Amino acid sequence: DTAVSQTPKYLVTQMGNDKSIKCEQNLGHDTMYWYKQDSKKFLKIMFSYNNKELIINETVPNRFSPKSPDKAHLNLHINSLELGDSAVYFCASSQGRAGANVLTFGAGSRLTVL
Amino acid sequence: KNEVEQSPQNLTAQEGEFITINCSYSVGISALHWLQQHPGGGIVSLFMLSSGKKKHGRLIATINIQEKHSSLHITASHPRDSAVYICAGGGNKLVFGAGTILRVKS
Numbered sequence: 001d002t003a004v005s006q007t008p009k010y011l012v013t014q015m016g017n018d019k020s021i022k023c024e025q026n027l028g029h030d031t032m033y034w035y036k037q038d039s040k041k042f043l044k045i046m047f048s049y050n051n052k053e054l055i056i057n058e059t060v061p062n063r064f065s066p067k068s069p070d071k072a073h074l075n076l077h078i079n080s081l082e083l084g085d086s087a088v089y090f091c092a093s094s095q096g097r098a099g100a101n102v103l104t105f106g107a108g109s110r111l112t113v114l
Numbered sequence: 115k116n117e118v119e120q121s122p123q124n125l126t127a128q129e130g131e132f133i134t135i136n137c138s139y140s141v142g143i144s145a146l147h148w149l150q151q152h153p154g155g156g157i158v159s160l161f162m163l164s165s166g167k168k169k170h171g172r173l174i175a176t177i178n179i180q181e182k183h184s185s186l187h188i189t190a191s192h193p194r195d196s197a198v199y200i201c202a203g204g205g206n207k208l209v210f211g212a213g214t215i216l217r218v219k220s
Binding site: 040041042043044045048055056058088090092097098099100101102103104105107108110 | 143144145147149151155156157158159162164198200202203204205206207208210212213
């Protein structure tokens, strides 16, 4: 039973389209995250939610909008996709804040914008 | 300069060798994390430590808080250890190192 599951795993789309990536965790964790991993494998925080409340919102274009309907789900919607949005997006969760607690990652969603 | 620096960037070892990956940080941390990312892409948490040393199987992680430095050691390395190893630290949000690409040859 997958602890943190993301869908879809692969997403290929045209510039200008809108797409969503979904994430669900069954660990009972109270904090969820979206990370972006660029082509150089560098991971960077995008958003974090704690009990459905946005607690971290990094300098991300407002074309990216996270939504957390409940503490087990954190979805990422991206409007007007650009070439530079191509990356692997990882969802993760932890019980408590990331600095002091172990993170569990999803398998990643590879987004390719053509 | 990144707040979390790793060295080396790339490492090739022969099976059985002892491997060390280093991580230095300038950011204030609650704990230092070591992560492993396999060629398939998934990321797994190996260690989280805020002092001293932790061991899991052939993997050992150490941290020196005063020197703001951590090391990940792999004893008796094996080709299946080939992966990207990433250190990360921070408070409410983690800052990640650029990763060390490890290849262990048989």
